[in-house]
Amino acid sequence: MIRTPLRPLARILPARARGENPDVIERENIRLRHETMRERARERAQGRLVLLALGFCAGFAAVGARMAVLAASEPTEPRSAPATAQIQAQRADIVDRNGRVLATNLATHALYAHPQDMVDPVRAARELARIFPDLDAEKLQAQFTGESKFVWVRRKISPEQRQEVHEIGEPGLLFGTREMRLYPNGRLAAHVLGGAGFGQEGVHSAEVIGTAGLEKALDGRLRGLEDPAELGRPLTLSLDLTVQAVVMEVLGAGMKLLNAKGAAAIIMDARTGEIVSMVSLPDFDPNDRPRPPTSGEPSDSPLFNRAVQGVYELGSVMKIFPVAQALELGLVNPDTKVNTKGPMTLGRFKVRDFRNYGPELSVTQVIVKSSNIGTARIMSEIGPVRQQAFLSTLGFLEPIPLEMVEASGGKPLLPRKWGDIASATISYGHGLSATPLHAAVGYAAMVNGGYLVRPTLLKGDAPAQGPRVISQKTSDQIRVMLRQVVTEGTARMADVPGYMVGGKTGTADKLKPNGGGYYKDKVMANFAGAFPMNDPAYVIVVSLDEPVETSGSEPRRTAGWTAVPVTSEIIRRVAPLLGLRPVIEPAPSVALTRARN
Template structure:
């Protein structure tokens, strides 16, 4: 900008010529310049005031709009956002078929320390050791007084009482972090089914909960998937039935002096597992560590119902009989040579009791004749026998939704000579789990269609392939009813509930080969009610022993059968099975020793 001079030369010369004062010209120009400066300053001030006014108006309008939006929204608690990578800790609940909670989440806190922020590290270590007796006070004191330590975990989970006690210490270097933990409100109930959980990725403000066993691990991805919007995983088990099963089975295990026990209750039509127990068990809230030495089956983590591979004894005898009837080789009244002993090569197969020259097919099952069953298996032939057992699902792990299921592969002979075919027909030489046995019996009980067990409630599935004809399945079931009415399972005849079933007592194999002389696995596979089959129950006792008839007995008819009968008495009303007027055949009683001999052949 070109400034106007205060004393312009032309005007000064003109003023001197006319006799005017040149200083008046300078004063006039100075006054004009000052007025122009003041005018510009006023305009700038007005512009700034206008800008500030517009800014205030905009700010107040924005605040007003935000307040209006908040007033129109639903109220919610504010949440603090932790910096760093987000840890997804929310995990869906697990419920039983009636919606009762089996596993859920609970808000808790973790305790961590920042030693470099501590005022009295030694004193804090001593106070924590008093609150948590499981902590090593000397180690804590060393860590808290180490100037190089900046962070360490103290406890991953705190109860409210423990948190308050730590808070009362008043140490600024002891800090709490919120997190969710998995809670199993029913304790030991269904522990093997649920499995358990642990913390995965951890931060001071959250921790990831991951499944470690059972359905928790099998459905881990589904339970943590936000797309499910918190919908619970609904299992097929009934909490009331599961509790009753475990209580009765535990009492039976103690009464029969058994090392372990397993029970499976299977819904025949759907294959859904209503209850499944394995003893000894554990509390998933405080899951023990896996055993690194010894027999895995001695650990409470071992699921005998799914992972236990047992020779199931005479419970297998109904399979060759059902197959032979399906092939029209025999009928229930066909008489079979039962002369004992029976020779196969250098091996002898015997019945515990001499039943004479022959028995009907029905009586072979009722009296549990080994020789008669082998004769029927020989009529079938090795290849057809193997194919039938494979179609029943006795060669492969059950596809039940548990990570342990894959480890429960049946132990099937690699070679299948005549003697193997003979022993397999009466339940020796092939080892399978109680769950395998339950599914196979359910296949016979539902008219011959294969049943696949499941732990998921309401899952839509196509009907299984036909394994045996409906007529053969019905005849087999009628023979199982006769076993309870007049055979080795008379103790299982629960009045009003029309039980059908078969006993099985198998010697336990030694780890180095051969069999123990005084250790058995006793089984009872039951179907009820017989007139309209709804449930299969399998009870297995590991190394049972009871004093009966003036001596020690281990047979299933006197160990597993009474326990199974107690289970049915307890569970049938819970399941809504209505009792009927069920008048059993007269019990062919006999002196105790004679009854033991009959039962011992199962």
């Protein structure tokens, strides 16, 4: 930078020559220099003020724009989720094994209010109470005239209700779109599906989450949380909607006809474990799921799933397991004679049969005639240790895993001391309580060649064969015995021509609450079996709670008069639906004599 001298010689010398004062020239240069410095400082200050003004303008513009956006938007209900959380409103459909819809989503609306925008809040509250009778007009009026800026009115309304609210003409009443879970078949498969409801909610969307049954157990899969690619793909169940409808109809009619308190039925593929039908009555509509009971017996509620939660003594249905174990161990064969002379004394207890079957029966006859004494004698050769191990292998000591949250509640009730007496009573169905699902799994292993199956509500691509629990030979012998129970024994009314039904009846006195002994006139009537027995495809279990057959002179409660006829009608109607062709036995040949003229 070049600085100009305050006393330049070029001006000082001429000024001295003229007799002028050189200091005047210096003062003039100082003045001009100061003016130049002041001008530069002023320009710098003006530039800084301009930049500061522009910064303030930009800041106020940003704040104003954000305020405008917020003013134009609709407020959302405060929620506990983080501000960055996104509401996942989608949920995959559920279909049966043939692709028919069991559960889907339906676009609907929520109703909320901006009280500050209302023209006549009193009238709005009165009209809303008329449209929705369960709402309190005075409470709504207090909310609308108070300090609230946002009020939920209804989280779900029908198209008709939306139109009625729209006709009120109140600008402060607004609608938000959302999806709700719809079960188009109503009560059909209600216990399997369970139900769904709203979780995290906003004005324009709501999280649909499972609340019970399969919807809750597979909530992550249905919401795409485990794999986002699964969200748009329907979940295919093993259920057959047509079979489910038939079982529900027949079981419901049988329940009413026999004055039963409740009923349950399971049809399961004997080789894959796929459950084709599961019904529990009484039931409910998952579109309007009732609240869980707060008092009384759980089984009194329609929410109670008797098929997987109903833990009862199964009665003589259990007799097939000690016989199968004895056959497998080589202790007996189907023709081995068993002492059935009664009563049989066990400590201070006596085991008796329903009627006197004579001094001895073959092992096959023990099953056909359902002898308690014969079964207990066979079990005495096996012993409690081996019995417990065998029942554990079949799954009778733990809840059966299934794609339902309620399945974990089906925990069997076991004896405190598993000694000889408990072993004997368990062998003929008393002293150990389990669910109909336990019976279905056990019977599948008895008739499918001896392989344990894992029950499932999902349609599989290929059968999953479990561990072998009995040999093919033992399984063949068991099938013959179960078939004879239907043709000659206590389940004659279960026979369906062409389908070779086999199975075992079981009638167990019901336990009083809190261990108060047994009821004299209340039973659980069960039938467990399979069809067709020449090549078992399906296992069926039917259970009736406190049935009474009153067509005769005396009331009859045994399974042969109650559960068996219901099972027969179910098989007669569903077997063709399952693709099973009836096997017609050939008629006896007729000898022909050729006549001569």
